[in-house]
Amino acid sequence: MKKIALYTMMLITAGFVSCKGKEWDTEQELKELTYSWLYFVEDVMSYSVDLDDTLTYKNEKIKIIAKSKLTDSLFVEFKYDINEPTSDSVNVTSTLTQIGDSIIVKTDGYRFSNDFWVHLFTVDEGIINYEGKFHVDFYEIGKTTPWAWSEVSYQKDYKDYYYWKDIDIEKKIVVGWY
Numbered sequence: 001m002k003k004i005a006l007y008t009m010m011l012i013t014a015g016f017v018s019c020k021g022k023e024w025d026t027e028q029e030l031k032e033l034t035y036s037w038l039y040f041v042e043d044v045m046s047y048s049v050d051l052d053d054t055l056t057y058k059n060e061k062i063k064i065i066a067k068s069k070l071t072d073s074l075f076v077e078f079k080y081d082i083n084e085p086t087s088d089s090v091n092v093t094s095t096l097t098q099i100g101d102s103i104i105v106k107t108d109g110y111r112f113s114n115d116f117w118v119h120l121f122t123v124d125e126g127i128i129n130y131e132g133k134f135h136v137d138f139y140e141i142g143k144t145t146p147w148a149w150s151e152v153s154y155q156k157d158y159k160d161y162y163y164w165k166d167i168d169i170e171k172k173i174v175v176g177w178y
Contacts, residue, residue, distance in 0.1 A: 031173045034136050034150040037120055040107045041127060041134050041154075044078055044094040048103045074098040080109070088113045092120055104128050116140055123151075130156040150175045 075097050082090040092109025106126035111118050116138055123133040133153050137146035151174050 027175045030138065030148060030150050030175045033118075034152065034173050034175075037111070037118075037136060038134065038152060040078075040080065040092050040094050040109070040120060041105055041122065044076070044096045044105050044107070045103070045127070045130070047076055047096055048098050049074055072099075102129055105132075107134065114141075119146070127154050130154055146178055148175065148177045 076095065078094040078096075080090050080092040080094075082088070089112040090109070092107065092111070094105065094107040094109075097104045104126045106122050108121045109119075111120060118139065119137045121135055123135050126132055127134070131154055133151055136150045138148040138150075139146050152172055153174075
């Protein structure tokens with residue numbers, strides 16, 4: 001009987017040790033990770049065309065040409081596809097659709113590392129006219145159920161017309177655990 005009790009105690013102790021959590025399992029660390037991934041939304045939003053300006057922009061990944069004024073619509077797709085054997089892999093697609101002065105930004109994709117992986121996406125129909133939510137689900141490697149999440153709510157700044165740019169990481173990013 002003593003052997004069974006001792007064996008049971010060893011199993012319970014081993015269970016507590018194995019459930020200590022992740023090294024990156026703090027609210028602040030999840031907020032900082034989420035903050036770094038806002039790039040997939042904010043970079044795309046910055047390409048919306050000011051209807052009063054002329055814009056011609058080209059680089060290896062993107063080609064935007066809007067002469068004089070945007071008279072019809074603009075659609076730009078951003079593909080972030082990075083697969084490095086010694087670092088994180090990224091497979092995220094963000095889109096900007098602009099019709100007149102209305103914009104819709106959508107993001108969906110994944111980021112993989114040796115420690116965990118995340119699903120990054122805009123909620124519902126996307127961020128419409130600078131208002132909406134960006135959501136991140138955190139997964140352990142090899143598991144299909146997320147263990148934590150974070151979310152950022154975008155709000156239109158009616159004074160400057162654009163979304164808020166200088167984010168207060170403590171107030172704008174909300175973190176939770178499933």
